[in-house]
Amino acid sequence: xxxxxxxxxxxxxxxxxxxxxxxxxxxxxxxxxxxxxxxxxxxxxxxxxxxxxxxxxxxxxxxxxxxxxxxxxxxxxxxxxxxxxxxxxxxxxxxx
Amino acid sequence: xxxxxxxxxxxxxxxxxxxxxxxxxxxxxxxxxxxxxxxxxxxxxxxxxxxxxxxxxxxxxxxxxxxxxxxxxxxxxxxxxxxxxxxxxxxxxxxxxxxxxxxxxxxxxxxxxxxxxxxxxxxxxxxxxxxxxxxxxxxxxxxxxxxxxxxxxxxxxxxxxxxxxxxxxxxxxxxxxxxxxxxxxxx
Numbered sequence: 509x510x511x512x513x514x515x516x517x518x519x520x521x522x523x524x525x526x527x528x529x530x531x532x533x534x535x536x537x538x539x540x541x542x543x544x545x546x547x548x549x550x551x552x553x554x555x556x557x558x559x560x561x562x563x564x565x566x567x568x569x570x571x572x573x574x575x576x577x578x579x580x581x582x583x584x585x586x587x588x589x590x591x592x593x594x595x596x597x598x599x600x601x602x603x604x
Numbered sequence: 605x606x607x608x609x610x611x612x613x614x615x616x617x618x619x620x621x622x623x624x625x626x627x628x629x630x631x632x633x634x635x636x637x638x639x640x641x642x643x644x645x646x647x648x649x650x651x652x653x654x655x656x657x658x659x660x661x662x663x664x665x666x667x668x669x670x671x672x673x674x675x676x677x678x679x680x681x682x683x684x685x686x687x688x689x690x691x692x693x694x695x696x697x698x699x700x701x702x703x704x705x706x707x708x709x710x711x712x713x714x715x716x717x718x719x720x721x722x723x724x725x726x727x728x729x730x731x732x733x734x735x736x737x738x739x740x741x742x743x744x745x746x747x748x749x750x751x752x753x754x755x756x757x758x759x760x761x762x763x764x765x766x767x768x769x770x771x772x773x774x775x776x777x778x779x780x781x782x783x784x785x786x787x788x789x790x791x
Contacts, residue, residue, distance in 0.1 A: 550694075552675040559675055561695045561715060572714040572734060574695045 533584050537591055542566050551580070558583045562591060569598050659697075669707070679717075689727075709747075729768075743767050744784065 538547040545566035552559045557578040564571040571594045575586030662682045669689040676696040683698075687707040695715040702722050709729040713736050720740040730750040737757045744764040751770045759780030763769060769776055777783065 550674045559695065561674065563694065563714075570734075572694065574715045 530580055530584060533588070537562055537584070537588060538564075540564075540591065540595065541571075542569060545569060551583070553580075560584070560587060562587050564591070568602070571595065571598070743781075 534549055538549060541547045541564040545564050547565075548563045550561050550563075557576065558580045559574070559576045560580075560583045561572065561574040571591060573587045573590035573594060575583040575590065577583045577586060658681050659677045659679045660681060661678075663678075663686050664682055665685045665687075666683070667687045669687045669691060671688075671691045673688070673691050673696055674694045676693060678701050679697045679699040681698070681701045683706055684702050684704045685706060686703070688711045689707045689709045690711060692712045693708075693716050694712055695717075696713070697717045698721050699717045700720045701718075703718075703726050704722050705725040705727075706723070707727045708731050709727045710731060711728075712732045713728075714732055714734045716733070716736045718733075718736055718738045718741050721738075722742050723746050724742050725745040726743075726747070728746055728748045728751050731748070732752045733748075733756045734752050734754045735756060736753075738761045739757050740760040742762045744762055745766045746763075747768045748770050749768045753771060758776070761781045762784045763776065763781055764784055771779075773783075
């Protein structure tokens with residue numbers, strides 16, 4: 509799933525700033541997608557904090573989850589929550 | 605200093621989505637936070653890395669079509685007539701931007717912040733506005749045929765008889781949109 513590509517290779521410091529747990533959580537979020545889905549994670553850091561989105565798309569599903577927070581951990585929490593909700597709604601509509 | 609920068613078209617440029625504001629060498633940015641820099645009509649711009657930060661910039665008439673502009677910062681930008689057709693503007697910030705007559709057709713604007721934007725006469729045909737924030741935006745005379753407004757926030761967004769909406773009039777009102785008598789777009 510283009511995990512490394514999405515994180516980019518231009519900023520050495522950003523890679524170091526991601527904790528092992530952050531990277532594991534991002535990977536977990538992306539791997540929550542259905543097997544035939546593609547997933548992209550984009551993150552930006554500014555003076556006020558982090559802003560990130562997770563896009564998951566397949567033939568049957570489209571999820572766009574975003575978050576803005578002072579820390580990357582909080583942003584991932586927001587996206588995790590948002591993604592979980594959207595996946596839950598998708599599964600309900602799929603089987604209803 | 606900035607006037608010495610070479611510029612080339614944004615079209616088809618891929619932006620590295622990871623950006624550190626405090627660490628990026630600003631000489632790699634053509635127009636970083638420089639509202640006085642004009643891109644109107646004769647100039648185009650490029651960037652080699654990072655999400656574009658054009659907050660407050662004058663990009664009237666600029667061509668940013670078919671570009672990867674995820675997480676881009678265009679808050680309060682002067683983007684009248686700018687072209688974003690086909691671009692990925694997911695989670696981009698256009699808060700209070702002037703987007704009159706801009707071409708955003710077939711652009712992806714999922715989660716984009718379009719609050720209080722002036723979108724009069726803008727072309728949003730086929731745009732993906734899923735979960736976009738359009739609160740208080742001015743959509744009078746805008747074209748949204750075929751646009752996706754799934755879970756978009758529309759409270760206070762203005763429209764008129766010339767607006768081409770992808771949803772029925774009654775649904776627009778039910779979602780909090782406001783019908784207003786049209787004014788001249790060129791006003």
